[in-house]
Amino acid sequence: MAQECSCDARFAETSDLGPLDDIIERYGREKGALIPLLQETQDAYGYLDEAVMRELARRAGYQLSQLYGVATFFAQFRLKPIGEYLIKVCHGTACHVAGATQITDEIANQLDIKEGDTTPDGRFTLESVMCLGACSLSPIMLVGEDTHGRLKPTGIKKILKQYAGDSGSSKEEE
Incomplete structure (x- = not known):
């Protein structure tokens, strides 16, 4: 069951996938670029939302499991919104x-x-x-x-x- 968060107004709407275009253009499938790709995506959205991760995987040519593997390994990445x-x-x-x-x-x-x-x-x-x-x-x-x-x-x-x-x-x- 998805958790509702009253703080989601602080973050870009995940339905706005425009920021991904610039991020993917900068990094794409460049070798060794997965971490900066995820960092910039998190900076743009506040956290790594599931819908954004799916779209990032599709557009950048990664398997979703690759993105989640890196995002869950490193403590710097967040899969849910954080407070102010x-x-x-x-x-x-x-x-x-x-x-x-x-x-x-x-x-x-x-x-x-x-x-x-x-x-x-x-x-x-x-x-x-x-x-x-x-x-x-x-x-x-x-x-x-x-x-x-x-x-x-x-x-x-x-x-x-x-x-x-x-x-x-x-x-x-x-």
Whole structure:
């Protein structure tokens, strides 16, 4: 059963396949171009939608399974829409030891979502990553391109409020 997402207005309509023409013209079946082909497609649509992937395979001459094989192997590719702010919590060794699990749990609690999910208003998506390369700041998270380090669960609500705007994504003070 297909999942409905109230945030799909943030992304190009997948029925608009025009951007594929330019992308395919640049890369086509050029050897070694499958990853940049998928990257640009994801940039154009926000994620790799099934209809777009089917059309990309047809137009560029790939098997759909080839596209999905690459898209599911590399963590950079998304098969469903993400929120306006992608929250990446580092769970590498230093961050894990410093409390990354508690940070992820607090974010999930504040946003009332599970890891890997997006808030109903499309504001936030929460995911865990293996390493963000800033071990001296552990535990660390990225909110979009912004780095937040030396995190404590008690400081999460304040950080999320910076991004919540009027949406009310974060739980109110209790």
